[in-house]
Amino acid sequence: QLQLQESGPGLVKPSETLSLTCTVSGGSISSSSYYWGWIRQPPGKGLEWIGSIYYSGSTYYNPSLKSRVTISVDTSKNQFSLKLSSVTAADTAVYYCARYVGYCSSTSCLGWFDPWGQGTLVTVSS
């Protein structure tokens, strides 16, 4: 059974870079059938897609976050990672990683997220 687990610092200072890693177990991140994504949820609020990546390294980012986001993949470790720069208090959220079941082209993505990791709370505060 595929499982995903987020890891990284739970506290980040304003203006610094948030870094998280998602470790995939029970399946290969190099599968040609899937992409891998990051989604966040501010406390008490809804879900926001951050971005997705294919094992080859192709990335797709939320236009509203694109200037601050970098997602990368390490197939040797079966992991993918998120970096969000210049964070502010508005970036405080539970960050989830998830498998994206679908297909992305240069003009659209057609798919859904399943399964999800348990999530990790990242607080931005000095």
Add this chain to the structure above:
Amino acid sequence: QSVLTQPPSVSGAPGQRVTISCTGSSSNIGAGYDVHWYQQLPGTAPKLLIYGNSNRPSGVPDRFSGSKSGTSASLAITGLQAEDEADYYCQSYDSSLSEVFGGGTKLTVL
């Protein structure tokens, strides 16, 4: 403000049927992009409930069903049970090159 609009809350008594709407526009649902639904129980990660507008993953009870028409989609839950009390989110794609989620709907079982 979410790109996809959901009612903040719905409620129903055990055994009843409730529906949750997800309203989009011509740049997402109306453009033909599929709608997917997630259930988020308190304190847990979202779980896929419906994919491709109306398909249930294995293990999801047939009390849950989805539909799509025009620029909107709906999630219906029949035979409401106490354990259905959760937040529900719709998801689609928008031609602004972004996955989009609804703002979420809190279901209360009375």
